[in-house]
Amino acid sequence: xxxxxxxxxxxxxxxxxxxxxxxxxxxxxxxxxxxxxxxxxxxxxxxxxxxxxxxxxxxxxxxxxxxxxxxxxxxxxxxxxxxxxxxxxxxxxxxxxxxxxxxxxxxxxxxxxxxxxxxxxxxxxxxxxxxxxxxxxxxxxxxxxxxxxxxxxxxxxxxxxxxxxxxxxxxxxxxxxxxxxxxxxxxxxxxxxxxxxxxxxxxxxxxxxxxxxxxxxxxxxxxxxxxxxxxxxxxxxxxxxxxxxxxxxxxxxxxxxxxxxxxxxxxxxxxxxxxxxxxxxxxxxxxxxxxxxxxxxxxxxxxxxxxxx
Amino acid sequence: xxxxxxxxxxxxxxxxxxxxxxxxxxxxxxxxxxxxxxxxxxxxxxxxxxxxxxxxxxxxxxxxxxxxxxxxxxxxxxxxxxxxxxxxxxxxxxxxxxx
Numbered sequence: 001x002x003x004x005x006x007x008x009x010x011x012x013x014x015x016x017x018x019x020x021x022x023x024x025x026x027x028x029x030x031x032x033x034x035x036x037x038x039x040x041x042x043x044x045x046x047x048x049x050x051x052x053x054x055x056x057x058x059x060x061x062x063x064x065x066x067x068x069x070x071x072x073x074x075x076x077x078x079x080x081x082x083x084x085x086x087x088x089x090x091x092x093x094x095x096x097x098x099x100x101x102x103x104x105x106x107x108x109x110x111x112x113x114x115x116x117x118x119x120x121x122x123x124x125x126x127x128x129x130x131x132x133x134x135x136x137x138x139x140x141x142x143x144x145x146x147x148x149x150x151x152x153x154x155x156x157x158x159x160x161x162x163x164x165x166x167x168x169x170x171x172x173x174x175x176x177x178x179x180x181x182x183x184x185x186x187x188x189x190x191x192x193x194x195x196x197x198x199x200x201x202x203x204x205x206x207x208x209x210x211x212x213x214x215x216x217x218x219x220x221x222x223x224x225x226x227x228x229x230x231x232x233x234x235x236x237x238x239x240x241x242x243x244x245x246x247x248x249x250x251x252x253x254x255x256x257x258x259x260x261x262x263x264x265x266x267x268x269x270x271x272x273x274x275x276x277x278x279x280x281x282x283x284x285x286x287x288x289x290x291x292x293x294x295x296x297x298x299x300x301x302x303x304x305x306x307x308x309x
Numbered sequence: 310x311x312x313x314x315x316x317x318x319x320x321x322x323x324x325x326x327x328x329x330x331x332x333x334x335x336x337x338x339x340x341x342x343x344x345x346x347x348x349x350x351x352x353x354x355x356x357x358x359x360x361x362x363x364x365x366x367x368x369x370x371x372x373x374x375x376x377x378x379x380x381x382x383x384x385x386x387x388x389x390x391x392x393x394x395x396x397x398x399x400x401x402x403x404x405x406x407x408x
Contacts, residue, residue: 063371261351
């Protein structure tokens with residue numbers, strides 16, 4: 001549910017070092033469906049079984065791992081133009097990406113770079129997928145979910161400089177709010193969780209000197225049982241586990257973190273509280289962040305904060 | 310039968326064995342040598358970067374060019390999660406990669 005102007009993060013393009021091996025992970029282990037490929041064979045578009053739009057994840061073969069861009073769906077073509085004007089008024093330069101340019105099914109997109117060095121895009125029009133969830137007397141799925149049974153691309157955590165400006169941008173231009181924040185002892189923002197809906201986060205930022213980094217891409221699972229199932233798939237396939245299964249106190253999500261074969265960190269996540277824009281903001285002190293992130297052990301895992309792609 | 314090689318690091322103070330079909334990083338961690346920080350095991354995060362002082366290796370997966378440029382690789386730097394030995398090897402640390 002979108003309360004505000006920005007419905008959700010709807011598309012990410014991720015760079016991968018080994019397309020075949022990494023695609024196998026996203027399809028057969030994470031459980032996404034392949035939608036289409038670019039004619040040069042260098043990019044593959046995927047979606048989760050419970051998503052309606054054409055696709056939500058594009059893998060691009062590249063010499064570096066990491067994030068190309070994230071794109072947010074807004075709730076109408078009129079809103080798209082209004083938000084575009086607000087992006088310009090905020091001070092960011094806009095590039096126009098024509099319909100069907102390099103993401104099949106997607107209408108016009110506007111692209112810009114925010115203070116943290118990340119490329120953001122916005123769009124309102126995207127075709128429905130050929131295979132969407134059922135809508136008339138619907139069953140829960142049409143084909144049995146595979147592997148970790150990811151239901152949707154859910155959120156991402158981005159690392160970069162000047163997250164205070166990124167937070168202000170997401171609030172003022174995207175109409176988002178911050179259900180939860182973490183501050184350093186001297187009162188500066190260390191991390192912020194932002195949403196335009198009632199998910200506890202659509203995206204999050206951590207302050208970091210290098211621009212444009214991604215910490216993880218998060219996919220939603222149904223419940224704690226599916227988190228355990230995901231852990232089994234990690235073990236059977238010798239994927240490198242980072243943290244979990246555990247619970248976040250921040251967002252209250254049930255979670256497990258690991259790396260896909262090209263070295264991008266993935267989270268599979270279930271639960272989490274329902275956020276509302278009128279609720280008081282939850283505030284964490286940075287010396288309590290270990291407990292905030294890993295509620296059961298209460299201890300920070302150094303690799304978790306320090307390693308980004 | 311697979312070959313096993315001796316990997317030496319820290320100017321000869323530590324060594325461990327690594328099979329020809331194993332990554333140097335996996336063998337190092339299993340034998341608790343090196344105290345090297347490790348991350349993704351996929352060549353993407355760059356944390357397991359070390360200098361190959363001597364010894365031949367086989368690269369079994371791509372290394373992110375964000376962390377190992379072609380020039381760096383040519384002068385002997387590598388991500389240990391991406392390489393398997395083809396002979397005895399000597400490694401030395403790169404600043405910032407030890408706990």
